[in-house]
Amino acid sequence: MRIIYSDIQRLKSAAKHLVVCSQDIKLSAAQEALARASGYRDWHELSASSFRYTKDHASSAEIDANFIARLAGELSIDVGDVQLIVARTKLIDNQAWTDARHQACQRQLYQLVGGLTDAQIDQAKTTAIRSGETPHHEHRDCIRIAYEWLDAQVKIKSMIRKPFAIKHIIEKWAGRYVSASDVDVAAFMHPDIRGIYPYFNISSRLTEPSRRRLDNIEEAFTQRYARNYNPKIYSRKEE
Incomplete structure (x- = not known):
């Protein structure tokens, strides 16, 4: 073209x-x-x-x-x-x-x-709208992890009313520390996500993302957060 x-x-x-x-x-x-x-x-x-x-x-x-x-x-x-x-x-x-x-x-x-x-x-780190906490980023892969988790969720028109402790849920899924700032930046980068941590336009019926999403993210499972992983918090599972 x-x-x-x-x-x-x-x-x-x-x-x-x-x-x-x-x-x-x-x-x-x-x-x-x-x-x-x-x-x-x-x-x-x-x-x-x-x-x-x-x-x-x-x-x-x-x-x-x-x-x-x-x-x-x-x-x-x-x-x-x-x-x-x-x-x-x-x-x-x-x-x-x-x-x-x-x-x-x-x-x-x-x-x-x-x-x-x-x-x-x-x-995106320099332009993302953030929650009230002081920005903290340990590694770029933390933002990649948060992006993948958010991408798997069902998007809705309004903001979620009863927010989850999203960063902790993501950490247990990916086996790696993720900050609220990481989630804010990931949400800013995603074209379908609106809001500021923890109020995003995602369904309260959470989708468990496929672990394949983490295959090329080196920092995934480098820490021990996954030992507390609980799939029961999810209402559906990504194929």
Whole structure:
């Protein structure tokens, strides 16, 4: 799929940001990667396109994520860093990126690259709305664990009225300490989750997530929390 741009200056700006992001990349290499990720043969073909009377390509979470994943792959840069650059330069459609757009894109990227990247997590730590406690994060994998548990839950329209001690439930499922701050950041990153710990829009009939969700998370089961695991608190089980 070819992305249509109305302004080459945004592309030039994005190329410069990519060079700053990774000092091993030359400007010409960044431009070539931008062109290929956009569906053009090379920078010459892209820059020879007519920008003057062209409207920007209509974007979507799928288009955003596929472009970011291709560009990150071309330059061997973390997809989270690329996402930040694409958003900052308003590259694809000259529109400001809302939290909703970031979250929808992250969801698509999660499916494409098989997990949350370090850069995505670090960015979310600085912008997530948190509960009253002082933020505390032991490891990025704690956020990945919380994300997987939340993702398995049934989402509802309203916030849960009688909240659970979610962090403790997650800890026993994954065998690893998780803070309320970790859960808040995971909830912020998930496009379908709303609320602040422990009031989220999840069903009170909890779903027991599949343990397969933890297969690629190194910190899972590194501590002894799982010895107190009680599957009876769940109303349903993820297949």
